[in-house]
Amino acid sequence: MIRKLFPCFIFLIFAVSATFAADTTWVLKQSTLTYHVSHPLHQSEGTSHAARGKGICNDGQCDFLIAVPVKTFDSGDSNRDLHMLQVTRGAEYPMVTVRTKLPESAANQSTIDADLEIQFAGQTAHYSQVPFQVTTQGNEKHITGTIPAKLTDFKIEPPSLLTMPVKNEIPIRVDMTWAPQ
Amino acid sequence: MHLRSLRSVSVFIFVLIFVLTSLGLAQESAATISGTVTDSSGKGVANTKVLATNKVSRQSAEAQTDSEGRYTIQSLAPGDYEVTASEDGSNATGTVTLAAGAQQTVSLTLAPSQAPPQSLPSAPTPQKTEPQQNEPSLSDLGFAPTETKANPREQALLDKRTHMLKIHQRMGLITTIPMIATVITSLQAGGHKEDSATRDLHVALGSLTGDLYGITAYYAIRAPKIKGTETRGQIKFHKAMAWIHGPGMILTPILGAMAFSQKNNGEKVHGIAQAHGPVAIVTAGAFGAALLSVSFKF
Numbered sequence: 451m452i453r454k455l456f457p458c459f460i461f462l463i464f465a466v467s468a469t470f471a472a473d474t475t476w477v478l479k480q481s482t483l484t485y486h487v488s489h490p491l492h493q494s495e496g497t498s499h500a501a502r503g504k505g506i507c508n509d510g511q512c513d514f515l516i517a518v519p520v521k522t523f524d525s526g527d528s529n530r531d532l533h534m535l536q537v538t539r540g541a542e543y544p545m546v547t548v549r550t551k552l553p554e555s556a557a558n559q560s561t562i563d564a565d566l567e568i569q570f571a572g573q574t575a576h577y578s579q580v581p582f583q584v585t586t587q588g589n590e591k592h593i594t595g596t597i598p599a600k601l602t603d604f605k606i607e608p609p610s611l612l613t614m615p616v617k618n619e620i621p622i623r624v625d626m627t628w629a630p631q
Numbered sequence: 632m633h634l635r636s637l638r639s640v641s642v643f644i645f646v647l648i649f650v651l652t653s654l655g656l657a658q659e660s661a662a663t664i665s666g667t668v669t670d671s672s673g674k675g676v677a678n679t680k681v682l683a684t685n686k687v688s689r690q691s692a693e694a695q696t697d698s699e700g701r702y703t704i705q706s707l708a709p710g711d712y713e714v715t716a717s718e719d720g721s722n723a724t725g726t727v728t729l730a731a732g733a734q735q736t737v738s739l740t741l742a743p744s745q746a747p748p749q750s751l752p753s754a755p756t757p758q759k760t761e762p763q764q765n766e767p768s769l770s771d772l773g774f775a776p777t778e779t780k781a782n783p784r785e786q787a788l789l790d791k792r793t794h795m796l797k798i799h800q801r802m803g804l805i806t807t808i809p810m811i812a813t814v815i816t817s818l819q820a821g822g823h824k825e826d827s828a829t830r831d832l833h834v835a836l837g838s839l840t841g842d843l844y845g846i847t848a849y850y851a852i853r854a855p856k857i858k859g860t861e862t863r864g865q866i867k868f869h870k871a872m873a874w875i876h877g878p879g880m881i882l883t884p885i886l887g888a889m890a891f892s893q894k895n896n897g898e899k900v901h902g903i904a905q906a907h908g909p910v911a912i913v914t915a916g917a918f919g920a921a922l923l924s925v926s927f928k929f
Contacts, residue, residue, distance in 0.1 A: 491926055502774065504767040515767040519778045527864025529796075529925070532857055536793040541786035545779055547769065612804065612926055 474554070475631040476512070478503030479590065482625040483518060485599075488617040496525035496534060505628065507554045516548040516626075520570075537609050538571045546570045557591055560584055566597065575603040582624070590629045597622040662729040665703040666738040668696050668716045675700020676741060679718045686711040709733070709791070716741065728783060730790035788855045799850035803922060806843040813837045814915055817908065821890075821900070830894065837887060844880050844918075848873075865924050872921035879914025886910060 481501040487494050503516035520540035525531055535541065549567045556562045563579040582595035600618050601608050608615040664683050668676045681702045684691040694702045696716075704714075707729055714725045714737045723739035769779060813836040820833035851873075862870065886907035890900045900907070 502772040504771050506765050506767050508765050513766040515769070515772070517769055517772050517774065519774070521778075525864070527866055528860055528862050529866035529869075530864070532789065532860060533793055533796075536786075536789035539786060541782045541789055544781060545769065545774075549766075612800070 474507040474512075476503075476505035476507070476514070476591075476628045477631045478516060478626055479629045480627040481516075481518075482623075483523075484623040484625075485523065486621050486623070488619070489611055490614050491611065494525050494527075494530060496523035496531065498522040498524065501626070503626070503628070505552075510554045512552050512554050512556075514548075514550045514552065518546050519544055520546055533609055537606055538604070540571075543570070543572045557584070562593070568597070568599070571604040571606055573604040575599070587627075590627050593624065593626045593628065595624050597624060661706045662709055662731065662733045662735070663703060663705045664707060664712065664714060664727060664729070664735050664737055665701070666714075666725075666736050668700045668702065668718075668723070668739045668741065670721070670741050673740075676716075676718055679716050679741075681714065681716045681739070683707060683712045683714050686713055714739065728787045730787050730794055732794045733790050785857070788857060792855045792857065795850045795854040799847055799854065800925075802843060802847040802850060806840060806847050807918075807922065809836045809840040809843065810915055810918065813840050814911070817911065821894075821908075830891065834887070834891060837884060841880060841884055848877065869921050869924045872917045872924065875917035876914045876921060879910055879917065883907065883911045883914050 478501060480499075481503070482497060482499055483501055484495050484497045487496075498518050500522035501516055501518035503514060505512045505514040507513075520535060520538055521544065523531065523534065525534070547569045550564045552562060552564060560583065562582045562584055564582060566577040566580055568575050568577065577597060577599075580595060580597055582593050585592045599620050599622050601616075601620055602618055608618060610616070668679050668681060670676050675696070675698075677696055677698045677700060679696045679700070679702075680693055681696060681704065682691050682693045683704045685708065690708075692704050692707060694704045696702045709729050709731045711728050712726065714727060716723050716739045718741055721741035723741050725737040725739055727735045727737050729735055813833060816829055816833040816836060819829035821830075886904055889902075889904035890907045893900050893904055
């Protein structure tokens, strides 16, 4: 009798755990996104803490979406922020969105190489194998990394100061904390 | 050099700079629409007439597409435009809002004329990737509609603001040249000779500085303000300096004219006119500080 019930018991546990795995949802708890702009006369950074994100895992595959309003990036200078908003067409395309697909097992690794699809300034750019570091704190995952973005990826004309344009490279530092819902 | 020829040279320099500046500003304010006219298969349509019509004044300008379907319509005044292209019973219509000096792209795809007019955005269309089932969507993230909704009017305001402030920046840089020259010539302008040529040159350069400063200030004052923006950072210092160099640029020539008159009458500069030099130095200093405050991070 026990021999007959044991496989049924194992199957039941497997089925229940599979059902839960199919419905795993991750939510972005905290984030700091910082872009860095280089100009021959000075360097500047703009930071946003307003990103929101969600990840839905199904069959061992997770789809993540992170979005942040362009307006929320603060460089500490309102004039610079308005210029940034203008050159990135931030009023016409108010959101930056990032999509990525990751295997559910990636949450247990210390490094993730993610393929990112970023929509920004009315353009879509793809970045392959962007490395992110993952640390676990309780049930939360802390993810850090840098997206090697360039102005030309989004057809943004480099803004200039005193007739000197900024560098094409605008690396974006990412610092996020995710937690299961 | 004789006094008269010096004056003539000064006037000539002033007129030349004024004309060049005006030409430059006129070029800056003209806007351009460019793009491509394609057929339904995506192939560029050559030799098609493209018409841009101002929605308010109904003034129009036209261009013809090249062999690859590209067109450019230049020298347009700022405003809302309807852009149309037609070819053999097919047509396409797009709309665009032009800020002064803007370069907008309107690409048109010809469709049979029975079809309703096609309204195309003025900026490149994002390659939208539709979320598949189970993928999170933007609406899942709980942003307010005001945060995610496009605002073309605000974008046009931002474009105009940036355009005007670019001119402000350039004119500010140009103004520093005669301003420095005015300060340098001031060292000799207070001489005892009644017909000091340097004094006349100083006056001419000072006048030129004042005019260029006026143009610089105009583009800063008239640049559109964006609602809900709190002034923060170094731009606050830049604006604060304007409260020093602005009144200074009014006071300095008044005091200078008084000092000039006293000198020409063979008198020693006296009374309030004595403040001409110190006021000018404070004004130039505040102007320089304003310029540096937006050039370097400190």
